Amino acid sequence: DAGITQSPRHKVTETGTPVTLRCHQTENHRYMYWYRQDPGHGLRLIHYSYGVKDTDKGEVSDGYSVSRSKTEDFLLTLESATSSQTSVYFCAISEPDVSYEQYFGPGTRLTVT
Amino acid sequence: GDSVTQMEGPVTLSEEAFLTINCTYTATGYPSLFWYVQYPGEGLQLLLKATKADDKGSNKGFEATYRKETTSFHLEKGSVQVSDSAVYFCALSLIGTASKLTFGTGTRLQVTL
Numbered sequence: 001d002a003g004i005t006q007s008p009r010h011k012v013t014e015t016g017t018p019v020t021l022r023c024h025q026t027e028n029h030r031y032m033y034w035y036r037q038d039p040g041h042g043l044r045l046i047h048y049s050y051g052v053k054d055t056d057k058g059e060v061s062d063g064y065s066v067s068r069s070k071t072e073d074f075l076l077t078l079e080s081a082t083s084s085q086t087s088v089y090f091c092a093i094s095e096p097d098v099s100y101e102q103y104f105g106p107g108t109r110l111t112v113t
Numbered sequence: 114g115d116s117v118t119q120m121e122g123p124v125t126l127s128e129e130a131f132l133t134i135n136c137t138y139t140a141t142g143y144p145s146l147f148w149y150v151q152y153p154g155e156g157l158q159l160l161l162k163a164t165k166a167d168d169k170g171s172n173k174g175f176e177a178t179y180r181k182e183t184t185s186f187h188l189e190k191g192s193v194q195v196s197d198s199a200v201y202f203c204a205l206s207l208i209g210t211a212s213k214l215t216f217g218t219g220t221r222l223q224v225t226l
Contacts, residue, residue: 004156031211031212033213033214040218041218042117042202042216042217042218042219043157043202043214043216044216045213045214048211048213050211056211058213090156090157092157092214094212096211096212100145100147100162100164100206100212101147101159101162102159102212102214103159104149104156104157104158105156106155106156107155107156
């Protein structure tokens with residue numbers, strides 16, 4: 001299995017509070033992604049990174065920001081959590097120079113009350 | 114825009130039955146196609162892939178053929194097992210798009226004894 005960890009694995013927070021989710025990889029892959037998974041929607045891309053300090057938006061980026069200060073870490077921040085951001089969040093990595101495959105982390109279940 | 118359409122689930126089969134999960138796509142370019150599987154409580158794992166027309170991806174008894182003329186990538190298995198119970202996602206990726214994946218909504222498969 002690809003070395004991808006996510007923390008925390010579960011979190012319950014209140015509306016209006018900031019939340020940061022962390023993705024850590026040991027594979028030295030250039031690309032990292034954040035997806036959210038919701039019933040009836042599959043997985044949707046929030047943000048992605050193609051290198052240290054290089055990030056771009058996905059299809060559902062509103063209300064989220066990301067940072068990547070090291071190759072191995074990609075942080076997703078909800079500046080002010082809302083109930084609509086209750087979801088399961090997955091991090092993924094890839095190295096497009098080698099293959100198109102993405103490798104996924106175990107997920108973080110976030111509940112905003 | 115690009116999209117993937119999967120048959121709605123759940124699909125319930127008896128062990129050793131034949132499985133087909135339909136997947137069709139629309140894409141602005143020439144995509145690579147993937148099937149991912151998600152077991153309960155886990156992240157997504159790549160099941161198989163195909164990168165050009167008429168390619169057949171296969172793994173663990175599952176197969177899917179890239180049909181450009183019908184824009185389809187249907188997943189098949191000749192004899193399912195209880196351990197195949199999971200959610201299956203069809204996805205596409207286009208060259209030059211940072212390997213971003215566009216997912217279908219997923220199809221839950223339940224296999225019973």
